Amino acid sequence: xxxxxxxxxxxxxxxxxxxxxxxxxxxxxxxxxxxxxxxxxxxxxxxxxxxxxxxxxxxxxxxxxxxxxxxxxxxxxxxxxxxxxxxxxxxxxxxxxxxxxxxxxxxxxxxxxxxxxxxxxxxxxxxxxxxxxxxxxxxxxxxxxxxxxxxxxxxxxxxxxxxxxxxxxxxxxxxxxxxxxxxxxxxxxxxxxxxxxxxxxxxxxxxxxxxxxxxxxxxxxxxxxxxxxxxxxxxxxxxxxxxxxxxxxxxxxxxxxxxxxxxxxxxxxxxxxxxxxxxxxxxxxxxxxxxxxxxxxxxxxxxxxxxxxxxxxxxxxxxxxxxxxxxxxxxxxxxxxxxxxxxxxxxxxxxxxxxxxxxxxxxxxxxxxxxxxxxxxxxxxxxxxxxxxxxxxxxxxxxxxxxxxxxxxxx
Amino acid sequence: xxxxxxxxxxxxxxxxxxxxxxxxxxxxxxxxxxxxxxxxxxxxxxxxxxxxxxxxxxxxxxxxxxxxxxxxxxxxxxxxxxxxxxxxxxxxxxxxxxxxxxxxxxxxxxxxxxxxxxxxxxxxxxxxxxxxxxxxxxxxxxxxxxxxxxxxxxxxxxxxxxxxxxxxxxxxxxxxxxxxxxxxxxxxxxxxxxxxxxxxxxxxxxxxxxxxxxxxxxxxxxxxxxxxxxxxxxxxxxxxxxxxxxxxxxxxxxxxxxxxxxxxxxxxxxxxxxxxxxxxxxxxxxxxxxxxxxxxxxxxxxxxxxxxxxxxxxxxxxxxxxxxxxxxxxxxxxxxxxxxxxxxxxxxxxxxxxxxxxxxxxxxxxxxxxxxxxxxxxxxxxxxxxxxxxxxxxxxxxxxxxxxxxxxxxxxxxxxxxxxxxxxxxxxxxxxxxxxxxxxxxxxxxxxxxxxxxxxxxxxxxxxxxxxxxxxxxxxxxxxxxxxxxxx
Numbered sequence: 001x002x003x004x005x006x007x008x009x010x011x012x013x014x015x016x017x018x019x020x021x022x023x024x025x026x027x028x029x030x031x032x033x034x035x036x037x038x039x040x041x042x043x044x045x046x047x048x049x050x051x052x053x054x055x056x057x058x059x060x061x062x063x064x065x066x067x068x069x070x071x072x073x074x075x076x077x078x079x080x081x082x083x084x085x086x087x088x089x090x091x092x093x094x095x096x097x098x099x100x101x102x103x104x105x106x107x108x109x110x111x112x113x114x115x116x117x118x119x120x121x122x123x124x125x126x127x128x129x130x131x132x133x134x135x136x137x138x139x140x141x142x143x144x145x146x147x148x149x150x151x152x153x154x155x156x157x158x159x160x161x162x163x164x165x166x167x168x169x170x171x172x173x174x175x176x177x178x179x180x181x182x183x184x185x186x187x188x189x190x191x192x193x194x195x196x197x198x199x200x201x202x203x204x205x206x207x208x209x210x211x212x213x214x215x216x217x218x219x220x221x222x223x224x225x226x227x228x229x230x231x232x233x234x235x236x237x238x239x240x241x242x243x244x245x246x247x248x249x250x251x252x253x254x255x256x257x258x259x260x261x262x263x264x265x266x267x268x269x270x271x272x273x274x275x276x277x278x279x280x281x282x283x284x285x286x287x288x289x290x291x292x293x294x295x296x297x298x299x300x301x302x303x304x305x306x307x308x309x310x311x312x313x314x315x316x317x318x319x320x321x322x323x324x325x326x327x328x329x330x331x332x333x334x335x336x337x338x339x340x341x342x343x344x345x346x347x348x349x350x351x352x353x354x355x356x357x358x359x360x361x362x363x364x365x366x367x368x369x370x371x372x373x374x375x376x377x378x379x380x381x382x383x384x385x386x387x388x389x390x391x392x393x394x395x396x397x398x399x400x401x402x403x404x405x406x407x408x409x410x411x
Numbered sequence: 412x413x414x415x416x417x418x419x420x421x422x423x424x425x426x427x428x429x430x431x432x433x434x435x436x437x438x439x440x441x442x443x444x445x446x447x448x449x450x451x452x453x454x455x456x457x458x459x460x461x462x463x464x465x466x467x468x469x470x471x472x473x474x475x476x477x478x479x480x481x482x483x484x485x486x487x488x489x490x491x492x493x494x495x496x497x498x499x500x501x502x503x504x505x506x507x508x509x510x511x512x513x514x515x516x517x518x519x520x521x522x523x524x525x526x527x528x529x530x531x532x533x534x535x536x537x538x539x540x541x542x543x544x545x546x547x548x549x550x551x552x553x554x555x556x557x558x559x560x561x562x563x564x565x566x567x568x569x570x571x572x573x574x575x576x577x578x579x580x581x582x583x584x585x586x587x588x589x590x591x592x593x594x595x596x597x598x599x600x601x602x603x604x605x606x607x608x609x610x611x612x613x614x615x616x617x618x619x620x621x622x623x624x625x626x627x628x629x630x631x632x633x634x635x636x637x638x639x640x641x642x643x644x645x646x647x648x649x650x651x652x653x654x655x656x657x658x659x660x661x662x663x664x665x666x667x668x669x670x671x672x673x674x675x676x677x678x679x680x681x682x683x684x685x686x687x688x689x690x691x692x693x694x695x696x697x698x699x700x701x702x703x704x705x706x707x708x709x710x711x712x713x714x715x716x717x718x719x720x721x722x723x724x725x726x727x728x729x730x731x732x733x734x735x736x737x738x739x740x741x742x743x744x745x746x747x748x749x750x751x752x753x754x755x756x757x758x759x760x761x762x763x764x765x766x767x768x769x770x771x772x773x774x775x776x777x778x779x780x781x782x783x784x785x786x787x788x789x790x791x792x793x794x795x796x797x798x799x800x801x802x803x804x805x806x807x808x809x810x811x812x813x814x815x816x817x818x819x820x821x822x823x824x825x826x827x828x829x830x831x832x833x834x835x836x837x838x839x840x841x842x843x844x845x846x847x848x849x850x851x852x853x854x855x856x857x858x859x860x861x862x863x864x865x866x867x868x869x870x871x872x873x874x875x876x877x878x879x880x881x882x883x884x885x886x887x888x889x890x891x892x893x894x895x896x897x898x899x
Contacts, residue, residue, distance in 0.1 A: 007623050014627040032577035041578040047542045048642060050653055052629040053660050055638025062628060070690045072683070080686040081679035100617050101624075103557060103582060104546045139581065176725070185691055189716070189729070196728045196754045245726050248794035249753070261632050262672045272672050275632055290796075297794065352518040359517050366519035 004087055010097065012087040016067040016078050017113060021226055021258035023048075025059045025108035025143040028165035028221035038139025039102060040109070042165065046143070047108050060111040060145060061101050065089055065127055069115030073172070073183035074267035075231045075260060078115045083265050088117075094130045095138065102142055109143030109165070110134070116149060124152035124160070131163035145221070150187075150194040157194075158218075161201060166221035166253070169194050174242045178232035182269065195250040198223050202251070226256040229283060230276045237300075237307030240286055244297035247290070257283045282309040289315055292347055293340045312402055317343040320380055327392050330382040332361050343401075344377035375404035422452045422467065425460035426498065429566040429590070432490045434461060436483075439502050444470040449506050454498030478508050479515060485530055491566045492529040500525055536565045541574055543647050544586060547615035557584040560611035560650060568593050569602055576600055587611050618652040625653040629660055631667035708737050711818045715788060721811035723789035723804070728753045733784025733819050741898050742782040742825035743767075744816065746834040746867055750799050753790035758783050763869035767831075770868070770884065774891035776898075782823050786838035787812045809838050820860065827853075827897050828860060832867030851890055853897070863897065865890040 004012070025046030032041040048057035066088035067078040077084055098110045112130060116123050127146055134140040146164045148157060160167055169191060173179050176188040198219075205218035225246060229239060243255045259275035266272065286309060289295040293316070300315055301307050303322045310318040320327060320343045329338050331353055339350045349371050356362060356370075364386035368374040379391045379401070391397065422442065426434045435454075442452055445468045486501050494500075504522055508514050517523055546557035557579070568586065572593035575586065585594040587606040594601050639657075648654035705711040712732040718724060731748035734757060743759075751761030759767050771778050787808055792799035804812075816838055820828070830836040836844040839862050840854060846866055854862045871887060874880040 007620060010620060010623050011627050014624050018628045018630050033580035034577055036580070038581045039579060041574075043574075043577075047538070049542050050625065050651065051639040051643040052625065053636055053639050053657055053664065054630050054633035055635030055642075056630075056633070057642070058625070058628060061624065070686045072687070081683040083677055083680045097620065101621060103579070104548070104615065104617055104621070105544050105559070105579075106621050141578075192728045193756075196756075200754050244794040248792070248797060248799045249726075249728060251797055259633075261630055262668075264671050264674045265677055266674075274668065274672070277633060277635070355516050356518045359513055360519070362519065369519055369524065 006093060006097075009087040009089055009093065010063070012085050013064045013067060013089060014062065016064045016084070016115075017062045017111075019077060019258065019261055019263070020062060020111075020113060020147075021256040022145070022168065022224060022254070023057050023059045023062060023111065024166075024224075024254065025145075026221075027253055028143060029217075031141050033139070033141045036139045036141060038141055039099070040139075040141030042108075042141070042143050049106055049108065059108045060143065061098055061107045061109070062111040063089070063094070063097075063113075065094065065112060065114035065123070065130070066117055067115050068117045070118075071116055071183065071185050073186065074269045075173075075182055075228055075263075077263040077265075079267075081267075082263075091126055091129050091133065095133050098134060098142075099138055099140065102140070107142075109145070111145040111147075113147035114149075120149040120151040121153050121156060124149045124156045128156055128159050128163070131160065135163045143221075148194070148198075150190045154197065157198065157201065161198075161205070161218040162216075164219055164221075166224060167198060167219045168224045168226070169198065171195075171225045171227050171242070171246065171255075173232055174227050174229075174234040174239045175232070178234060182231060195223065195225070195246070195252075199250045222253040223250065224252055224254040224256065226258055228260050229257045229280055231260040231270055235307035236279070236283060236286070236309045237304075239283060240290070240297050240300060243287055244290060255287060257287070278311045279309070282311060282315060285309075286315045289319075294337055295319075295341075313398070314343070316341070317376060317401065321398055324392055327380045328382045328388050329380060331367055332357050332382075332384060342377055342380050344371055344373060344380075346371075373404075376401055422447060424452060424454050424467070424498075425457040426454065427456075427458050427461040429456050429493075430491055430569055431456070431461070432487050435490060435498055435501065436486075438467055439505050440476055441467045441470045442502065443476055443505055443509065444474045449499065449503040452499070452502060454495075454502070476505075476509070477512075478505060479512065482508060482515060485515075485526070488533045488570070489526060489529045491533045491570055493565045494529065497529060500529070533565050533567060533570075536563055537567050537571045537574075539563075539647065540567060540571050543643075543651060544575075545650060545652060546584060547612040548617070549612050553583070555583070557582055558611050559584070559586045560606075560608050561586055561588050562646075562650065563588055564646075566590065572600055572602065615652075622653055622656055626656055626660065631660070631664040632671055634661065634664040634668070636661055705818060705822070708733075708819065708822050711815065711822065715815050718788065718815070720814060721789075721808045723787070723791050723808060726792065727789040729756050730788050731756055731758055731785065731790070732788060732815070733782055733823075734758055735782030735784075735823070736780065737823055739780060739782035739823055739825055741776075741827045741829060741894065742784065742820070742823060743829045743831060744835040744839060745783070745785045745831045746869075747785050747787035747801075747804050748790045749801060749869075750790065750792070758785055762872055763867070766871055766884075767868040770888050770891055773888055774895050776891060776895050782819070782825060784816065784819055786816060786835045788815055804834060806837070809834060813838050826861070827863060827894065829863045829865065829894055831865060832870070835867070836862070836864055850886075851893060861897075863890075863894055 026044065028042045030043055033039055046059055048059045050058040052058060067084065068086050068088060069078045069080055072079045072081050094112065101107045112127050114123050114127055131144050131146060134144065144164045145166045146160050148160060148167050148169050150169055171191055172183055172186060179186050179188045202219060202222060205216045208215055246252050246255055257280050259277050259280035261275040262272055286300050289300055290297055300319060309315050329342050336350060336354060339345055339353060352370050353362065361384040364383045367381065367383055371377060379388045379397055424438045489497055489501060500522065504526055514520065515523060540561060540563050544559045544561050546559045549556050549558060568588050568591040576595055583596050585592060587610055590605040592603045592606055594603060705714060715730045715732050718730055731752050745759060748758060749761045749763065752758055768778060787804040791802050791804050793802050828839060830839050833844060833846050836846060844864060846864060849864050850866060852864050854864065856862060866887060868887065871880060871883050874883055
């Protein structure tokens with residue numbers, strides 16, 4: 001094989017990484033370079049330095065160390081049977097690219113993943129070496145996310161956590177059956193165990209040490225995972241059930257949903273169609289309901305026939321329409337928990353309502369000024385001088401709201 | 412118009428610069444303390460006029476003005492907004508805050524809303540500057556220097572410069588904007604006058620690599636142009652090296668996506684067969700020869716890893732099998748692993764395990780010499796946010812898992828089994844037992860196995876009253892002492 005230039009390698013190994021959903025650079029410890037005199041900082045909130053025309057944020061240099069891989073997961077462009085062009089970065093290449101991009105303010109840091117070559121430990125060892133060199137030799141203070149390989153040794157995970165902000169292990173698909181079918185060499189049992197070990201390590205390191213009473217640094221941005229949506233037949237209810245299990249079991253910061261995207265030279269076991277982007281979007285909304293709105297997983301799709309999220313309306317509105325008996329809610333009296341269940345009221349708006357109503361009673365117009373749109377929430381609230389009357393129970397309510405919200409729709 | 416307004420505005424305040432917060436604060440303080448209404452004040456930015464003799468009346472002696480602390484810091488942000496009305500708005504808010512100290516909490520008030528909107532706009536502009544500044548590298552006589560040209564919507568350079576210092580401490584850089592510039596030489600930050608785009612370097616060799624990345628990280632099958640433009644409005648594009656590629660990427664996206672879908676699966680790549688042969692030919696170790704006859708506890712433990720006898724494996728992390736020497740005289744049987752046990756893969760290591768250990772210790776029993784296991788070997792729970800709430804295994808789950816417990820009993824052959832709680836008793840004796848009534852008793856099974864009945868140690872943990880908790884702990888300790896006597 002002819003030697004590839006750095007640019008050619010970058011083209012191949014960023015193309016290979018683009019099916020990965022996560023690009024977050026948030027949630028780590030605060031850090032800057034004032035003391036070290038180096039380069040790089042993280043300040044809690046991540047920064048998106050650019051946006052690709054697919055609407056996705058470009059925050060990190062998201063690349064694979066190599067796209068050679070011994071696994072043959074049918075949904076993956078880099079599976080061993082795929083005819084995609086292959087390349088491999090040296091540790092040097094990745095360190096140089098990261099620093100060159102970071103100095104020009106193109107990125108927040110590095111998200112390094114890799115195909116598995118030869119052995120999990122060998123691949124993971126090189127990824128850890130990239131992180132080590134960035135931190136120790138380049139005095140790099142930016143964000144580092146390492147995708148860890150489930151089968152690698154505990155010692156490598158320990159070292160990875162020392163340098164990285166976030167570690168992640170992909171669950172791949174929502175069910176073990178799906179993994180067995182589409183990624184026959186991957187072991188769901190091993191993936192669970194790796195997540196459990198990572199959680200144990202993060203908790204262990206969060207405790208101050210006996211001797212120095214300080215906390216050792218270990219993946220301050222926690223762990224996350226990703227699952228592919230639409231490659232197998234799992235329903236949204238099944239997907240959310242898996243998420244609820246993962247959040248509660250392994251203290252994940254995030255579960256990413258990645259709409260299965262057709263890949264060139266794809267396996268015939270898979271759907272050849274445009275990725276289900278709206279479904280992905282609705283899953284994220286439902287995920288938010290579980291994490292920030294006090295919804296139990298089982299509630300979100302309770303009462304639906306097929307366990308699928310409504311693509312035309314957001315999951316909270318769909319839930320409210322199925323549970324009209326709980327509405328209307330009085331914005332001047334209701335609890336925070338109940339206000340959070342009103343369609344169209346986000347967490348911030350609810351907090352503003354609670355703050356403002358200590359000083360004056362809210363009218364419908366006031367709520368309208370705080371929220372984005374009044375059309376969606378009007379039938380579900382009572383305010384000073386406003387009652388929805390029979391509106392809440394009208395059979396055509398769904399249609400009415402959908403029509404008035406259409407102009408605001410995301411797609 | 413101008414003269415009309417001036418006629419109503421006897422007080423004309425000139426500020427030294429667009430972001431002269433100290434000047435605004437000083438003037439606003441004097442005006443408010445002299446009870447001068449907002450309608451009577453006009454605000455202008457005029458550096459030369461600001462230097463002239465102060466015309467405002469001095470604040471009365473010992474007078475003081477109280478405002479919420481947050482107002483000051485938020486006003487510092489709002490003053491960076493480009494709206495010329497901001498000085499008047501801030502003064503009006505200050506004026507109103509004297510009578511309405513909670514004003515800022517009333518989110519529906521039009522002045523407050525405007526204030527918040529400006530604060531948000533400044534914050535967003537600062538955030539976008541942090542995102543979209545693009546440095547270009549040049550060589551100077553002092554080594555490398557990074558220079559950027561940026562066009563902010565508001566007066567944010569001074570306010571934002573410290574961010575770039577914190578981030579790019581180890582390099583020398585300059586950010587040029589139309590109204591001001593910021594420069595860092597590795598030691599000190601200096602704010603200078605505005606510049607023109609032509610003052611910044613026109614290119615950087617790294618941009619070709621950056622464009623390569625931008626082009627390839629884009630997935631044409633997911634085209635969402637509106638979402639991109641919402642976050643990266645076109646006004647920023649002219650200073651972003653990657654933005655030049657966007658029109659072509661959009662135009663070619665449909666074609667590229669169609670091609671991705673249409674490209675038929677081909678023959679496996681040539682190295683595939685080799686990789687398969689090399690890495691995946693090892694047969695699954697415990698799938699073979701599993702006839703249910705195991706000759707050691709280790710073999711049962713291995714076999715139980717893949718247990719599918721009931722649905723509990725689905726949500727749990729792993730099978731938590733019993734642990735202890737194969738010749739242990741006594742076997743403790745609990746209910747099921749908990750959150751900690753599920754993660755660690757070992758029985759009785761969580762909070763209940765710690766209580767259990769401490770009491771065994773007090774009773775003089777060495778846990779290392781006992782075999783500790785559970786009636787059910789997968790953790791059953793309900794997810795609740797970031798936590799897992801223990802749920803009690805049902806009869807069929809206990810029944811299914813008895814298969815493993817029986818193997819453990821058969822191979823370890825303990826002289827005494829201690830049932831910790833009702834679930835363990837159910838599994839060991841095959842019927843429901845009222846533990847509180849029968850605790851401390853030894854029941855002999857038909858096969859001659861002696862089963863000592865007591866509570867589960869987690870019961871102690873759940874007692875809220877400290878005195879009662881200690882009493883219960885004492886009773887459990889007595890039970891363990893009885894076990895110790897039975898052992899010898």
